[in-house]
Each structure stands twice: as structure tokens, then as C-alpha cells.
Amino acid sequence: MNQELLILQFQQQDVQAYEKLYNAYCKSISGVINTIVKDAEVTEEITQDVFLKAWNNAASYSPSKGRFFTWLLNIARNAAIDYTRSKKYKQSQQNQTTDFFVDILETHDDLNSSTNAIGLKEMVEKLGDNCKSLIELLYFKGYTQVEASEELNIPLGTIKTKNKTCIGQLRSVLGV
Amino acid sequence: MxxxxxxxxxxxxxxxxxxxxxxxxxxxxxxxxxxxxxxxxxxxxxxxxxxxxxxxxxxxxxxxAATYQGEVASFESLKNQLVQKESKVIPIQKSSxxxxxxxxxxxxxxxxxxxxxxxxxxxxxxxxxxxxxxxxxxxxxxxxxxxxxxxxLEILRDKDIISVPLAGQDASPNSYAKVYWNKKTNTIYLDAKGLPAPPKGKVYQVWSLKITPLTPTSLGTIDTFTANSSKVFTIQNPNESEAFGITLEPAGGSSSPSLDQLYALGAVSS
Structure with a gap:
């Protein structure tokens, strides 16, 4: 199904079109939220909130502002970061230090559940620390180039090309 | 060539x-x-x-997607919460x-x-x-x-705004909220920053109250509590409210307030 058409239908409040978009993106959106909140139950709840918010604000999306997935990512990161500022989150964070999304991949014990994830885990390990943290900041946490440059202490003007190299490595292992 | x-x-x-x-x-x-x-x-x-x-x-x-192996709720549970607004036709870009x-x-x-x-x-x-x-x-x-x-800030500074503080109640003594009511536009702005995030499957429901006799009118549920980072919610209120209350209700809301789950309450000063 043509994605542009699906998005147009979604903007006209077509529930069936939205179901297709939901199924295409819900797992990725959950992954991003989980990397930030580190709690599966909370992740499930925020994911619902995000898709509800997207539905309620469907008219405000415009393809000229960016990809639909990127728009969802933004809503998801904001909702997740917002949650981490709440009291409830602070109480639940006694000894959680997991930081890179790669740690989340590594701490999954049920390796049989997804052979895909194993391949990805191996691949992510090959990325090198610089790429891991850069991808985490830009894609999972929504940092701007300025923020990422400050956080990682690398020159601002090199972020774009460094990131290109990192995503290139990721793509070559995934074969996309 | x-x-x-x-x-x-x-x-x-x-x-x-x-x-x-x-x-x-x-x-x-x-x-x-x-x-x-x-x-x-x-x-x-x-x-x-x-x-x-x-x-x-x-x-x-x-x-x-690979970083997440937990549960993702099915679309069905989301579907129940989707309210179809009047469909607006989105103009297709003109060829010019x-x-x-x-x-x-x-x-x-x-x-x-x-x-x-x-x-x-x-x-x-x-x-x-x-x-x-x-x-x-x-x-x-x-x-x-x-x-x-x-x-x-602009909204809250409007001269027609009445501010109503809502104090925490037995269900959650540390909670608080504030309602800013613009009677001219029949709109309230609820600042809910002082409420905890609602547990799974529950939502906050906002009530307009008449005191004598005690008559609650639902102003609706807050379904985007987590997603809204400012925690300021805009709600229509055409009622002659004498007080406002917030209760915690099962998702979808209730027809009358669960008083044992009253989180915050405040009277409009006359």
C-alpha cells in the first residue's frame, strides 16, 4: 500500500489506514520509548499515548516538515523524556544504569525470541562506541547536532559526516 | 554527447x-x-x-524495533480511544x-x-x-x-481569567492542580503538573460542580496526560461552575465521579 496515501487517509481520520501505520511503527516507537524510560509496562502505556496524540493532532502533520516516522519519533521522545522528569520515574530509578540502547539489546536473556535481534546485536557491537553513542543521541533521544557535539565533545561540523558513516555501517550489516 | x-x-x-x-x-x-x-x-x-x-x-x-522485546498493545485497545473528528478534506497540492x-x-x-x-x-x-x-x-x-x-503565559495573563486552586484530597494529599477559567470564551485551562502520572488503565476526569445541591458535570477525561509535556490542558466549560474537581477513573471515564478517588478539589471564590 502506498505510504503517502495511507498518511493522507490517516489525516482524514481513517481508522483502517491508521491501523496499518500503527502496525508498521509501533514496535520501533516502543523501542525508542523503552530506551529512555527503561520499563516495559510504562513503555506500553506511553506508546498508546503517543499514537493517541498523533491521531488527535493528525491535521498538524505535513510531509514538507519531515517523514511521518520522524514526526512520530519526535512525539515519542518528548513523551518519554517528559515521563523521566516525573516523580514516579525518579522513584523507580534506584539502580538502573543502562545507557546505550545496545545495553538493552544485551540484557535480553530470551535470545530465542528473535533471531533477528541476535544478528542486530552482533552488528551493533561492531559499530564502535562513537557510533553507538551518536546513534543513540540523534535517533533515540532526539538531540540536535549542537547538543550531540557538546555531549560527545566532537566538533559540530563533523557530526553530519560521522553520522553518515555510522548509519552506513548499520545499513551494510542489515543489507538495506 | x-x-x-x-x-x-x-x-x-x-x-x-x-x-x-x-x-x-x-x-x-x-x-x-x-x-x-x-x-x-x-x-x-x-x-x-x-x-x-x-x-x-x-x-x-x-x-x-530490535531494542524492544516487551509487549506492544494491539491496535484494538487503541482503537477504542480514537475519536473520529469531522473529517476534514486535506487539499492535495496544486500542480502549480x-x-x-x-x-x-x-x-x-x-x-x-x-x-x-x-x-x-x-x-x-x-x-x-x-x-x-x-x-x-x-x-x-x-x-x-x-x-x-x-x-x-499570554492565556494566563488575560484579564478575564479567574484562577481556582485545587487542593489535594484524601486519595492523594500531595497532589494539587490549578484551573484558569475564562468565562468569556467558556474555556478552562487546567494546569495538572502537580498530579502524578495516572496508573495504567486509568485516566483523570475533570468535573464542574454545583454545590447546592451537589451536582457534578463531566468536562471529560484527560487522555493525553503523559504525552502533553506542559501538562496544561484546554477544556471547554459552558457551565456556571461553583467548584472544580479531578477524579481518577477507569479509561474512558465514568458517568459520575468516584469520590474515593477524588485527587484534587477547589471552589471558585465569588
Whole structure:
């Protein structure tokens, strides 16, 4: 199904079109939220909130502002970061230090559940620390180039090309 | 021969545009509004660029999805919460815009040729350009947050606004909230920053109350509590309210308030 058409239908409040978009993106959106909140139950709840918010604000999306997935990512990161500022989150964070999304991949014990994830885990390990943290900041946490440059202490003007190299490595292992 | 030269130049431009890394940042959402529009115009014009963006997006989709092996609720449970508004027809872009779009795309490509040449000569210049764009994106992000805050402040400063503090009740003594009521526009702005995030499967429901006899009227449930970062919710209120209350109810709300789950309550001072 043509994605542009699906998005147009979604903007006209077509529930069936939205179901297709939901199924295409819900797992990725959950992954991003989980990397930030580190709690599966909370992740499930925020994911619902995000898709509800997207539905309620469907008219405000415009393809000229960016990809639909990127728009969802933004809503998801904001909702997740917002949650981490709440009291409830602070109480639940006694000894959680997991930081890179790669740690989340590594701490999954049920390796049989997804052979895909194993391949990805191996691949992510090959990325090198610089790429891991850069991808985490830009894609999972929504940092701007300025923020990422400050956080990682690398020159601002090199972020774009460094990131290109990192995503290139990721793509070559995934074969996309 | 001319065709070949043109083709070669076209090929080079596309490749350089891809090599710049701008498309990766486009998917990440870290470009400025202007850059987003430029990339959008370029990918509409050149299918190679669209294919590249789709591949990048695909890689990020796979990576982000693989980090999560917990439960994802089925669409069914979301569906119940979706309210269909009156469908608005979204106008399809007029074809005359194409000229404008192609113009932009040409400009972008021309720009990228310039950048390519500069890149060949002096790497540092391209880094400076990139730096400038990044700084612009940063300013824009900050501006948007600021604009949102200023809009809220503007609303709260309106002279017709009545402010009603809601104090925490037995169910949650540490909670608090504030209602800003504009009687002229029949609108209340509920500042719910002082309420805890509702547990799973529950929502806050807002009530307008008449005191004698005690008559609650539902103003609706807050379904976007987590997603709304300012925690200020705009709600229509055509009632002659004497007090406002907030209760915790099962998702979907209740027809009358669960008084043992009364989180915050406050009377309108006359």
C-alpha cells in the first residue's frame, strides 16, 4: 500500500489506514520509548499515548516538515523524556544504569525470541562506541547536532559526516 | 554527447547530495525547518533520493524495533480511544506548486555542487556551513519551545481569567492542580503538573460542580496526560461552575465521579 496515501487517509481520520501505520511503527516507537524510560509496562502505556496524540493532532502533520516516522519519533521522545522528569520515574530509578540502547539489546536473556535481534546485536557491537553513542543521541533521544557535539565533545561540523558513516555501517550489516 | 554530460552531472549531484549526510539527519529529525523543506522538495523530484531516505528509515526502523522485546498493545485497545473528528478534506497540492518545488530542488542541487567544490578545496569550510545549519536548527528548536511557553503565559495573563486552586484530597494529599477559567470564551485551562502520572488503565476526569445541591458535570477525561509535556490542558466549560474537581477513573471515564478517588478539589471564590 502506498505510504503517502495511507498518511493522507490517516489525516482524514481513517481508522483502517491508521491501523496499518500503527502496525508498521509501533514496535520501533516502543523501542525508542523503552530506551529512555527503561520499563516495559510504562513503555506500553506511553506508546498508546503517543499514537493517541498523533491521531488527535493528525491535521498538524505535513510531509514538507519531515517523514511521518520522524514526526512520530519526535512525539515519542518528548513523551518519554517528559515521563523521566516525573516523580514516579525518579522513584523507580534506584539502580538502573543502562545507557546505550545496545545495553538493552544485551540484557535480553530470551535470545530465542528473535533471531533477528541476535544478528542486530552482533552488528551493533561492531559499530564502535562513537557510533553507538551518536546513534543513540540523534535517533533515540532526539538531540540536535549542537547538543550531540557538546555531549560527545566532537566538533559540530563533523557530526553530519560521522553520522553518515555510522548509519552506513548499520545499513551494510542489515543489507538495506 | 550532451545528454551524456548532463546525465553525468545529474548523477554526480545526486551522489554528492547523498554523501553529505543530510538525508540521515533528515530521518533523525535534527534538521532545521528550512532544510526539511529543501530535502522534501529534493526527494519529491529525484526518486534516487527518496529511495535513499527510505533505506535509511528502514535501517532505523529495524534498529529501534530490535531494542524492544516487551509487549506492544494491539491496535484494538487503541482503537477504542480514537475519536473520529469531522473529517476534514486535506487539499492535495496544486500542480502549480511543482514549479516552485522544482525550483527549490534545483537550488538545493546547485548549492550542493557548490558545497562539493568547497569540500574538495577546503574541508573546514564545509564544516563551517554544516555548523551554521546545525546552530540554526538549535535556535529553531529553542524558539518553538519558547513560543509554546509564551502562548501559555499570554492565556494566563488575560484579564478575564479567574484562577481556582485545587487542593489535594484524601486519595492523594500531595497532589494539587490549578484551573484558569475564562468565562468569556467558556474555556478552562487546567494546569495538572502537580498530579502524578495516572496508573495504567486509568485516566483523570475533570468535573464542574454545583454545590447546592451537589451536582457534578463531566468536562471529560484527560487522555493525553503523559504525552502533553506542559501538562496544561484546554477544556471547554459552558457551565456556571461553583467548584472544580479531578477524579481518577477507569479509561474512558465514568458517568459520575468516584469520590474515593477524588485527587484534587477547589471552589471558585465569588
Amino acid at each position: 550532451g545528454n551524456y554530460a548532463q546525465y553525468w552531472e545529474y548523477k554526480m549531484n545526486i551522489e554528492e547530495y547523498i554523501a553529505s549526510g543530510i538525508l540521515e539527519l533528515y530521518v533523525a529529525g535534527s534538521l532545521s525547518e528550512k532544510e526539511n523543506e529543501e530535502v522534501h522538495a529534493a526527494i519529491q523530484k529525484y526518486p534516487e533520493l527518496l529511495a535513499e531516505v527510505e533505506s535509511i528509515e528502514n535501517a532505523i526502523l529495524q534498529l529501534t 506548486n511543482w514549479k516552485l518545488i522544482s525550483g527549490w530542488a534545483a537550488a538545493v542541487l546547485f548549492g550542493s555542487i557548490l558545497m562539493y567544490n568547497t569540500f574538495q578545496n577546503k574541508q573546514s569550510t564545509s564544516e563551517i556551513v554544516s555548523e551554521k545549519e546545525a546552530l540554526e536548527a538549535q535556535i529553531e528548536k529553542t524558539k518553538n519551545t519558547l513560543a509554546e511557553k509564551e502562548r501559555l
